[in-house]
Amino acid sequence: MSDFPKIAVLGGGSWATAIVKMLSENLDEIGWYMRSVYAKEHLINEQHNPNYLSAVEFNTDKLKLSNDINEIVAYADYLIFAIPSAFLNAELEKLTESLDDKIIFSAIKGIVPETSKIVGEHFHDIYNIPFENIGVITGPCHAEEVALERLSYLTIACDDEKKAKIIANALASKYIKTKVTEDIIGTEYAAVLKNIYAIAAGIAHGLGYGDNFQSVLMSNAIREMSRFIKKVHKMKRNINNSAYLGDLLVTGYSVFSRNRLFGNMIGKGYTVKSAQMEMNMIAEGYYAVKSAYKLNQKNGADTPIIDAVNAILYQHKEPKKVFKKLSQKLD
Amino acid sequence: MSDFPKIAVLGGGSWATAIVKMLSENLDEIGWYMRSVYAKEHLINEQHNPNYLSAVEFNTDKLKLSNDINEIVAYADYLIFAIPSAFLNAELEKLTESLDDKIIFSAIKGIVPETSKIVGEHFHDIYNIPFENIGVITGPCHAEEVALERLSYLTIACDDEKKAKIIANALASKYIKTKVTEDIIGTEYAAVLKNIYAIAAGIAHGLGYGDNFQSVLMSNAIREMSRFIKKVHKMKRNINNSAYLGDLLVTGYSVFSRNRLFGNMIGKGYTVKSAQMEMNMIAEGYYAVKSAYKLNQKNGADTPIIDAVNAILYQHKEPKKVFKKLSQKLD
Known part of the structure; x- marks a missing residue:
């Protein structure tokens, strides 16, 4: 027993x-x-x-x-x-x-x-x-x-x-x-945010960006995640631990991720509605980005990737233009 | 002009x-x-x-x-x-x-x-x-x-x-x-070390480890890289910048990387010699690991992944056993 x-x-x-x-x-x-x-x-x-x-x-x-x-x-x-x-x-x-x-x-x-x-x-x-x-x-x-x-x-x-x-x-x-x-707050936000970054990775792929850009996107994503979470709940954490960086990578680099697939369709020109109908499900990051964006409007962390995904999914901005602007902010 | x-x-x-x-x-x-x-x-x-x-x-x-x-x-x-x-x-x-x-x-x-x-x-x-x-x-x-x-x-x-x-x-x-x-020292060491981690990723893949493990391996690799470089040249750097983390990811996740391919063959049971003959070239990480291992023997950073790759390539240890032991040290 x-x-x-x-x-x-x-x-x-x-x-x-x-x-x-x-x-x-x-x-x-x-x-x-x-x-x-x-x-x-x-x-x-x-x-x-x-x-x-x-x-x-x-x-x-x-x-x-x-x-x-x-x-x-x-x-x-x-x-x-x-x-x-x-x-x-x-x-x-x-x-x-x-x-x-x-x-x-x-x-x-x-x-x-x-x-x-x-x-x-x-x-x-x-x-x-x-x-x-x-x-x-x-x-x-x-x-x-x-x-x-x-x-x-x-x-x-x-x-x-x-x-x-x-x-x-x-x-x-x-x-x-x-x-x-x-770190219940940090690990849970990391798990939420990574779906947004997986959507971003999918959009980039759908728009024709390559592996070089994806690695820069992920490198910027983990720094953005660190800034976002620090504003929500400041404590000593190593953002490169598996629960944060590892979780981001397994989702961002997975071709099976629903969030990445959803982003990919958006990048390829599907509307949000048609992508959701085609997939027959709603990617969790779709809700997450709206809330994360709103929360961060109060907190004021620098979050260009979340802002870009939000602009595409909720402000009907053109993915190509948004990502061109985003690419200027990454380094 | x-x-x-x-x-x-x-x-x-x-x-x-x-x-x-x-x-x-x-x-x-x-x-x-x-x-x-x-x-x-x-x-x-x-x-x-x-x-x-x-x-x-x-x-x-x-x-x-x-x-x-x-x-x-x-x-x-x-x-x-x-x-x-x-x-x-x-x-x-x-x-x-x-x-x-x-x-x-x-x-x-x-x-x-x-x-x-x-x-x-x-x-x-x-x-x-x-x-x-x-x-x-x-x-x-x-x-x-x-x-x-x-x-x-x-x-x-x-x-x-x-x-x-x-x-x-x-x-x-x-x-x-x-x-x-x-940061000339840090960026150059990052570029060198990432090839060792790409070999490690290849060995893991060759041994049958999956994407969950790979993401944990990369999450541990960037922390290990940070410790290693800090011992060589201490300065304020964000290890998650593109030159360090981005470079690690583009190589570690690339199926085209020669270092990853070399590791993959080692994981699948090729000897070093037969892998090199089959590839008709020598992966740069092969030399890098020997020197990095030696240098770190003096510096004393905790580098379980470098140690594991060195044990396999230069001490003729069995990849399966070495990675089983390594997996106990990752988190």
Whole structure:
């Protein structure tokens, strides 16, 4: 028997599925809430999530599966949210169970559109969860590589180090290394901002800029991220640690990133609407840039890349012209 | 008429060819030394370098071409060396002309094998060139993208800012942006070390590590580069500037990098000798790692990645075991 507290994952997507797989290496029981009745039945009958990372086989004896979010919230002490930020609010509105005394870990990399807050702040401000009960799980980590058991590194952030360590130990295995940090604000903003920079990388690619420019863009992006986060929450952090720079790189250089793909289509001349329809989903960075831009209007960090992406997506400026101007500001 | 001093490029490879192309945008005359008689004749007759960036057309009226290094050294005030470091010493041994009063810019990213020195130090120590007459040209910049006139950024380093600005202005054009810095030691070491990290990235890929690991490796590499360079020459520098981080990324993430390819073959089980024979060339990082390792034995920075690559290439340790141990040290 493991001596872990009761842990549950909320979400049915690829990152949620990857997290359940990681937890399965250590825990005897994992709560798992997913909306799809079909996916739950398929998991019970076939031991696979039919929609995401479908090659991963689960020992379903360990899984406490439910389509009822309240059942899973009632069950667990630690709740790991891995629901896309665009759907989080709608899911939370179903709650009748209290979140008091629950430890909330966010594995979501985005801004809650309804409140323009990062997930930790959303839970803190709307649900009165004290910050010592809020944590963040960040990569650099593609879920697909967890499915393949390729060595990956996670950073677990929580004000309360003991809680961070519990989740870090629950996730660590022969193919997952974990470290803990106190920087919940910085790691969560890094995870949000990197999606904006991945959109920028995609736009640049779509416009025909090459690898030389991409490396300059990423070099400027990490400096911009550092300035942005410092204004939000000043503390001693090494922005080149994996949770910040590593996460930026794995997304910015990934041809599979939805944010990069979305940016690429914008750069190639698609409108925002047609790109979203074509992709049949909304890239998280699309919401993130609006909120990040607004927040930074108050904070006043120098953020030419965020400004450029915002101008293209929300002020209908021509990508080619905006990036020409941006390229003058990079160095 | 341009009011530039007389500038010459020494070398016939792709980077030398790219630099001559950049200079051609601004200068009325450029000295160009290359060893190959055939390449020179082809350039004169066909306006293209037959061996490298062969699509680039030159206005040969502007080119003062020669197969005689002394003729070109005698001609120019500013000498831009773009000869692979492994051949530099042999070329310099041909010199009968003095280098006194010449301004030497290195566009070489490597260690001179005969002296284990970076190029700037080699000129300083062996040829008594004062440091204010030595400069460095660094990327991030693939020559191939210069040929395509894709927007690229160069950093020009020299103790004497006026000289850096002359070269920066001579290279800048609608597709080349330049900036200057005083950090000749740091930029040159960054250009050397990034080849070692590209070998490491290649080894990891060859061993089957995925993108998650690569991003952690690069995040650790830039921190290691920072520690290494700080021990060699301590000054205020932002390691995330393009000349350091950008250059690391464009090489580490390039599937065309010879250093990455060399590492990839080592990771896949080739011996050093068979990889070199198969590639028909020697990756610059191969020499660099030996010297960097030795230098750091004295300096004592924590450099697990350099140590790992050195153990594989020079101590015949098994790549799989070395990287397993290395992965424990990364975070």
